[in-house]
Amino acid sequence: MYPIVKQIHVWLVLISITLFQFRYWYFKFRAQPVGQVVRILPHAVDTLLLITGVSLAVLALLNPLVATWLGFKLIALLVYIMAGTLAMKKSGSTQWVSYLLATLAVLYMLWTAIHKTAWPW
Structure with a gap:
C-alpha cells in the first residue's frame, strides 16, 4: 500500500x-x-x-515531533500556503517576494522529503 x-x-x-x-x-x-x-x-x-x-x-x-524533518516540512508547508496566497493576491514587490518565498518553501520541502533531514547543510 x-x-x-x-x-x-x-x-x-x-x-x-x-x-x-x-x-x-x-x-x-x-x-x-x-x-x-x-x-x-x-x-x-x-x-x-x-x-x-x-x-x-x-x-x-512517522510522528512530526519525533521525525524533525517532517515537522520542519509541515512548517514549510504553512509558509508555502501563506506566501503562495500573497503571491496570488498582492502586486508589486510584495507579490514578487511572496512568490520567491513560496518557491523556496517548495524547494525546501522537496529537499527534506528526499534527504529525510531538516537541515540542508
Whole structure:
C-alpha cells in the first residue's frame, strides 16, 4: 500500500507545483482572471496531496515531533500556503517576494522529503 500512496503523492506534488507556477505567471502577465477550473483544480489537488501525505506518515508510523524533518516540512508547508496566497493576491514587490518565498518553501520541502533531514547543510 505504501508504494502506491507514495507514487500518487509524488505525482500530486508535481501537479501542484506546476499549477502554482502556471497560476502565478498567468496572474502576473495577464489582466484577465483565470477560468474556474484553473481556480478550483489546485485546491482539489492540494487537498489530495495533504491526504496522501498524512496517509504516508500514518503508514510509516512517522510522528512530526519525533521525525524533525517532517515537522520542519509541515512548517514549510504553512509558509508555502501563506506566501503562495500573497503571491496570488498582492502586486508589486510584495507579490514578487511572496512568490520567491513560496518557491523556496517548495524547494525546501522537496529537499527534506528526499534527504529525510531538516537541515540542508
